[in-house]
Amino acid sequence: MAKPRLAVVGIGLIGIRHAELVAASEDAELAAIADPSDAGPREAERLGTRHYADYREMLDAERLDGVYVAAPNQLHLEIGLACIERGIPAVIEKPLCDTLEAGADLVLASEAKGVPLLVGHHRRYNPRVEATRALLQRGELGRLVAVNAVWAVRKPDDYFVAWRRTAGGGPILINMIHDVDCLRHFCGEIAEVQAYGSSAVRGFEVEDTAVVAIRFAGGALGTVTLTDAAPSPWGWEAGSGDNPNIAASDENCYRFLGTDAALDFPNLTVWRGAGPEPASWAEKVFPTRLDWAGHEALPRQLAHFLEVIAGTAAPRIDGRDGLATLAATLAIKDAIHTGRPARPVAPPPAP
Ligand SMILES: NC(=O)c1ccc[n+]([C@@H]2O[C@H](COP(=O)([O-])OP(=O)(O)OC[C@H]3O[C@@H](n4cnc5c(N)ncnc54)[C@H](O)[C@@H]3O)[C@@H](O)[C@H]2O)c1
The missing domain is CATH 3.40.50.720 (NAD(P)-binding Rossmann-like Domain)
Structure with missing residues (x-):
């Protein structure tokens, strides 16, 4: 054939x-x-x-x-x-x-x-993402309470051709949208966001830095910090080595907090107490590294x-799924623009 x-x-x-x-x-x-x-x-x-x-x-x-x-x-x-x-x-x-x-x-x-x-x-095709979603869905952390995510790099100055500096470009739509998609995939739909943005370092029409607070429909809370103006080892590509254009660090970029245990991602280290009950603050929590196989998405x-x-x-990930991630991402831009909490706009009904 x-x-x-x-x-x-x-x-x-x-x-x-x-x-x-x-x-x-x-x-x-x-x-x-x-x-x-x-x-x-x-x-x-x-x-x-x-x-x-x-x-x-x-x-x-x-x-x-x-x-x-x-x-x-x-x-x-x-x-x-x-x-x-x-x-x-x-x-x-x-x-x-x-x-x-x-x-x-x-x-x-x-x-x-x-x-x-x-x-x-x-990223959803990456085995570490698949393993994390499966772990969360099995309830291994207990009830998800919160997640915090960081994506921080310094992009080279020659990266900023016109479309990346103007409306429709910018690191929220180019980069943070990946984290928004992963967080939807891991934690469920995003109900509401509050956010601040800044273009103080690069001075472009689009942001170079943003922080977001998220309320998920399932009740968990989240934060995302993004910048393309500060070098760091923290971000999906650095942590996972899944992009040859970005130097690998093997550092984590998300921390998930559940009522029973915590998870570092993408290193896939679960932190849990030794006993059958969730550890209280006087008890030590111990790391267990999960296995995963395969690499590139x-x-x-x-x-x-x-x-x-x-x-x-x-x-x-069909058009509707991509549209839901876009709606949640644009809600972040909306919240930055208005200074008020914003909700993702619902998609139009199918024809
Ligand atoms: N999945 C990912 O990890 C990932 C990574 C980077 C970029 N992207 C996305 O991919 C798209 C491209 O990003 P990029 O960083 O490669 O941009 P880029 O600027 O490096 O490349 C864009 C290319 O499109 C070409 N182009 C412009 N107008 C065109 C036209 N009318 N017809 C055909 N080609 C045209 C340009 O000449 C250029 O070669 C963006 O939507 C970006 O958000 C995704």
């Missing part, structure tokens, strides 16, 4: 990783890439595939089974719609879109046409995308 023919739209930081993965895969063919920049023809030659400056031309000229949309956030709607119109399943990089209206339009179009979308919240996302294309699996 012929291999599924995939294409990548946008071959920047993340798109090139998708293109390289597909090109190296035994289960798929990299049919083409589309990118208007000078890098396009050069990368196409290196990867042994065709290049188009205009993604619409590519979608019309190539017989494609699936597309990765890895262009700037502000273009996800138009590129996603172009795939849906042609009946081509797509992985839409996160955020699903830069606004809720755009995200809802994309989801409704995919549902109306029956064309599956997979949103690129790839992106190859597992590709394998799943091929199942979605073949019709043997429903998207693990």
Whole structure:
């Protein structure tokens, strides 16, 4: 049987990783890439595939089974719609879109046409994320009381091309959205947030730093601290080593607190008392490191995308799921903007 023919739209930081993965895969063919920049023809030659400056031309000229949309956030709607119109399943990089209206339009179009979308919240494919969710769902920490999360790096100055400095870019939509998605995945839906943001270090239109307080619908509370202007060992990519572009630290970035035990993540260390009852403050708690196997999330996302294309699996993170993460993330921006608590906007009903 012929291999599924995939294409990548946008071959920047993340798109090139998708293109390289597909090109190296035994289960798929990299049919083409589309990118208007000078890098396009050069990368196409290196990867042994065709290049188009205009993604619409590519979608019309190539017989494609699936597309990765890895262009700037502000273009996800138009590129996603172009795939849906042609009946081509797509992985839409996160955020699903830069606004809720755009995200809802994309989801409704995919549902109306029956064309599956997979949103690129790839951390969910990481075995440590899977193990943590399973542990929380088994109730091993008791009742979840609170979680605290940190994502702190110093991005290089040349990273800040125009789309990353202006509305629709910024580290809340580019980076914190991953933590929001993980926290939804781990702790359930986010009911309300309060937040502060600051652009005091970089002085861009978008924030460089934010702190968020979360109330989950299930009753637990959470906090997230984010900055792209301060070097640190704390953040998912550093802690997990799941991104070759970010130096690994093996440090934790989340702490979960339950009525029976606590958990460091992503080291997967459970802290628990020695007795059958939850330890009181005079009693020592002891660490137990959990086992997990496997490493990178992106190859597992590709394998799943091929199942979605073949019709043997429903998207693990479909458009609606991506829209819910976007709504919770935009509630954070709303809370920063108004100075008041904000709730994620409910998605539109399915057609
Ligand atoms: N899943 C992840 O971990 C992850 C990581 C980084 C970025 N992202 C997301 O992926 C997307 C791209 O981010 P990036 O950091 O790779 O950005 P980038 O700026 O490095 O790359 C974007 C690419 O899109 C190209 N492009 C611009 N307009 C285009 C068009 N009309 N058609 C085709 N290509 C076009 C640019 O030339 C550039 O090569 C963003 O939505 C971002 O939020 C996801």
